[in-house]
Amino acid sequence: xxxxxxxxxxxxxxxxxxxxxxxxxxxxxxxxxxxxxxxxxxxxxxxxxxxxxxxxxxxxxxxxxxxxxxxxxxxxxxxxxxxxxxxxxxxxxxxxxxxxxxxxxxxxxxxx
Ligand code: AMP
Ligand code: ZN
Numbered sequence: 001x002x003x004x005x006x007x008x009x010x011x012x013x014x015x016x017x018x019x020x021x022x023x024x025x026x027x028x029x030x031x032x033x034x035x036x037x038x039x040x041x042x043x044x045x046x047x048x049x050x051x052x053x054x055x056x057x058x059x060x061x062x063x064x065x066x067x068x069x070x071x072x073x074x075x076x077x078x079x080x081x082x083x084x085x086x087x088x089x090x091x092x093x094x095x096x097x098x099x100x101x102x103x104x105x106x107x108x109x110x111x112x
Contacts, residue, residue: 001046006098010044019075024061025068027103035083036106037076041065048099050088069103078105 001007008014009028016028019039030038043061048054054062066084073082082105087094 001098004046004096004098006040006042006096006100007046010042020068020072022068024064027068027072030102034102035104035108037078037082037104039072039076039103040100041069041072041103042098042100046098049097050094050099051086052088053099065101069101072103073105076105081105083108083111 005014009016010026016031018026018028020027020041023044025041025043027039027041030040043065047061048058069082069084082103085102085104086100087102
């Protein structure tokens with residue numbers, strides 16, 4: 001989609017520090033980390049603006065995203081655990097309207 005920063009990252013038009021890529025998803029480091037480890041996992045296709053629009057049609061994609069997150073957490077040695085966040089809508093502070101999941105690790109505080 002034009003004017004979507006994450007679509008531009010997928011295409012390589014905007015640089016990113018990618019950790020993982022397959023036919024369905026890309027994972028890259030968040031440019032403004034909110035935790036010692038802060039990675040974004042996104043579908044390559046601009047299928048949904050936010051988690052609010054997820055239906056059972058997206059079940060395989062969402063399961064795959066969580067599998068990738070768990071694999072990355074292993075590779076990043078987040079042995080003590082990690083947090084997955086998806087902001088949906090303005091009240092949650094969503095700034096990029098391309099479905100994405102934040103993988104947060106390291107020493108985390110309580111949830112806001
Ligand atoms: P959200 O607030 O849930 O929409 O999250 C969007 C995230 O994208 C924020 O944590 C931003 O720091 C991050 N972000 C924005 N632009 C970039 C970029 N070019 N590369 C990496 N992360 C980005
Ligand atoms: Zn997009």
